Amino acid sequence: MALSQAARTRIVDEFIPRYPSKRAALMPALWLAQEEAGWLANETFEEIGELLDLHVTDVAAVASFYVMFHRRPVGELLIEVCENPSCYLAGSDATHARICERLGLPAGHGHGMQSTADGKYSVRPTECLAACDYAPVVQVNLRFHGPVRADDVEAFLDDPARFSIEGKPSFSMVAGPQALAVDGWEAGAPEDARSQGGSRASG
Amino acid sequence: MTGAPPPATVTVTVDGKDVAVPPGTLAVEAARMAGVDVPVFCYHPKLSLAGACRMCMCEIGMASPPGQPPRPPGLMTACTTRVSNGMTINTEAPAALKAREGVIEFLLINHPLDCPVCDAGGECPLQDNSHAWGPKEGRFTEQKRLARKGAALSPLVVLDQERCIACYRCTRFMDEVPGEAELAFFSRGFASELRTAGDAPMKSRFQGNIIDLCPCGALTSETYRFKARPQDLDHADSVCGLCPVGCNVILDTRSNQVTRVRPRQNEAVNEIWVCDKGRFAHHWSSSPNRLSGPWVRGADGLHPATWRQAYQEAARRLAAVKAAHGGGAIGVIGGRNLTNEDAHALARFAAEVLETPHVDFRVGAQVAEANPLSPFGLDAFNTGLDAAEKAGAILLVGTDVHDEVPVQWLRIRKGVKAGARLVVAGPRATEADRLAFHRLRHRPGSELALLVGILAALVESPPLDADGAPRDLSGLAAAIGGTGVDQAAVHAGVDAVTIRAAAATLAGARDPLVYVGARLAIRHDAGAIGMAVGNLGRALGYPARVNFLVEGANGRGAEWAGLVPGPGGLPAGHIIAKAAAGEIKALYVVGENLLETHPDAAQAREALERAEVVIVHELFPTVTAQGADVVFAATGLMEKDGTTTSVEGRLQRIYAAVHPHGSDRVPDWRILSDLAAAMGAGLGYSAASEVTKDLLADVPAYASLEGKLPGSAGVLVRAVAVPAAGGGGFLTAPFHLPTAPRAAAGEGSTTTSPGRARMPADQREREAPPAVPPSPAAALGALAAGGGALFLVASPEIVGHETIVAETPELLSTVPEAYVEVNRDDAARLGIVAGGLVEVRGPAGAVTRVARVNGRVPSGTCFAPENLGSPRINAILRWSTEVPLVTLRPVVVEGAEATGAAVAGAR
């Protein structure tokens, strides 16, 4: 699970100089490592610790604070079902249960992250995704999808893209707000990103 | 808004009482100064501020600006609020009481309240504060959080996560004091738990301190768990007997056994810390493996004897040697781990009864003079330990302070955090390198050349005097014989730029401090190194801020009590060499397992075998004791009343925690007094206090005490009156640097010669140990021909496989397998893989070690800890003035048991 040379270079040459202290580069470094490997292994913490002069425990502890950093491998599709009030009132618990059922996983919110044996899917409940106007909202690999009602689950699993919410871009933690780089959103068009992002904030 | 200087004090009102406190004082401390204890959990005066627990809430009011209406006071955390003039701190305002009650109620929501089975019960701030400030009952009736209980954070520290109140004292300590942030809170909120990365066991040698810091029973000691209740324990104030720092400790005992060791606060010595060796290695005292009485050798080997028999036998044998060869045929070695009283009795015994000048506590010593700074009229150690806290720069030469003086390393760290620039000189990376401002990675054995290089750099650009003029160092230029930085740099193997930069740092620093390792004070070139170090102090304008460390818990005390060669006396290394050569006929060894601690195991064994008489004082039946003619079973430092003197020269009292009644062990001073009586001489001691009285009267260092013993903090004394600052000229060191470093022989070898500065021939004649085996050049050639000759650097780790450690299995289990540290390039060249077995072959044999492959040693050098493995690394070395050369060869699995010629292992 070693960091690629490109990632190391990027951490050293780009992230570290960006901040007044090396430790501040930890979050983008972790994110970059996760983007590469899909999850964060202990050796990765050690490598990052070495680059940033941090004790490996410090690195691991910071990563453990955020649910978006994965300490275990996750499926190719990470499906996160919002369980907060707006979505819940719109039936997200049933959506979650149906997704689990269709994937052969035990249903119910108490399970946290669950993955299918083939490594294709991981499912977990999540907190408000700030897209309540599309409740019940489901996030797939950090892209918003919704509304996905229980009855929509088969169709959704067939082709999640059909439920993708236009104009709600995901966010690159590595590049930061200056350079939102997602499909269809060219890096270097931050003005656009912001204006569109702003217009969608209907709630 | 005025330009007036800030006031020297500000006045605050604590519970209606006015106190003047320094500006910047925390409200909690201001209250304390007013005699009011504000309850706290997360606040700790030795740690950074966290404001994590909210227990210290007080109603705090600020004075309002003139003409403004008064501001209402509010609840604030006293531990993070700094005082301002006119502040009112109401610690028992109804709102504060209510807030505290709420904090306790919340803390206890998820606290298991298993006080009846909790080690902390009876000495628990959470318990105390709950009783004092908590609500009568809590309202929480749900299921409490369940979490890890009895989880080992390491073999030494156990975590009960349910009891943890998340005060962050432990994590702050690890991060801030030893700088080993190996413990942290993982996850967050309700799910937070203390863990290490990958749940690896904690490795720090200071981790035991978090047990003391934890304000509840979340962190407990594996060795003390479920052993006692605090109210069952008796206490004795003592001083740790495991290294020369002399940390103050409290020995807690139950049924005449030490159950735990706690630090005793002494701000001048250990503050409130101890290292894990000092804390955990106490089980030796109650070990069934101890010698329980004296032994005497008969025709059929050693057998138990009565004390009377043992005294008579020892007296008879010693008298016979004395009669046949004179007292000068007897060598006395050891005494670095005794009390001053024992040391004084031993010094008297050697001088008055044995009548020999060959006395030395400094195992392996190659020079007779014990204090390398004596030509400067200085003690070997001249500052207090706390000086490291306020120094502007600290130079470390020839010492791994983390392992040699562990708790002092914490003080040095504190100094560095306060701005001191650390200059670390050494042949390999040590813990101190992590904080180094300059790293001077010199060739093994070339410390003198390096020091001369620093002196030459100072001559080039002298420090400025108070008036801004460069100091006149022409005397120094002459003293170093005009040696230039570049010339010295070549010999030291360090680039001249770094030497100049380090010298400039030292020259520009306020109150610079120099620490030199104990080994450099006993090595063949100690005299010259002392000259260089003394000159350095003078050149920097701080003649009395240069310090040599010493080995042994009471090495300084032994030095001052006179356990050093008398006129014409031989140093310890030479005593062994002469005994091995048959010239010294009897050895009197006190508390020293020479087969493990003398640098040449074969020579030590030869000496012990060849000597006609060997008398040993010991705690355990060590291999050395097993070869003796008479073995006296002695008591250890935790079992003695008396005094010790720490590395800095602090005379401290110790009180026996364990009384030998019922056992047949006797303090060393009494053995010596009784043996003297059996030899018809009589030192005439029947109580430790009598020896103390003599000690204070006879030893010049203690004259200033006028016969009075110090109180619990001890007293810093000096053997030599410290001269006024700046006084004295420069002294010429008896050394010269060879014109070119010897080139390494052998193909494929990247080794380079250590730039050992040579003494002039006549000096060498006098100081060089006799019977040094083959010429180093020949050895180098022979070994290099094998393709893998490396210089070997060896020094002890803080915790090793010593007998005393082995009696605490939990501590022993944290000691790594014996290893050899090799540079990656050398490893690649020699086919050595990390974690693989390696045969280390030296001039006297070979041992097998596990390879550590890294960049901590430079190419051409390897490192092996002295106190790990059986046999020890001294099994392959010869006692010599040369840096040893070894060859490394990966071991194929079938040959894994090939451990070479060697003595048997630990005892």
Ligand code: SF4
């Ligand atoms: S284990 Fe003890 S010291 Fe550490 S955070 Fe918990 S209560 Fe505080």
Ligand code: SF4
């Ligand atoms: S630093 Fe030395 S004196 Fe202090 S506890 Fe450790 S071994 Fe004992």
Ligand code: FES
């Ligand atoms: S509650 Fe589901 S997106 Fe806000």
Ligand code: FES
């Ligand atoms: S003691 Fe003040 S917040 Fe913890």
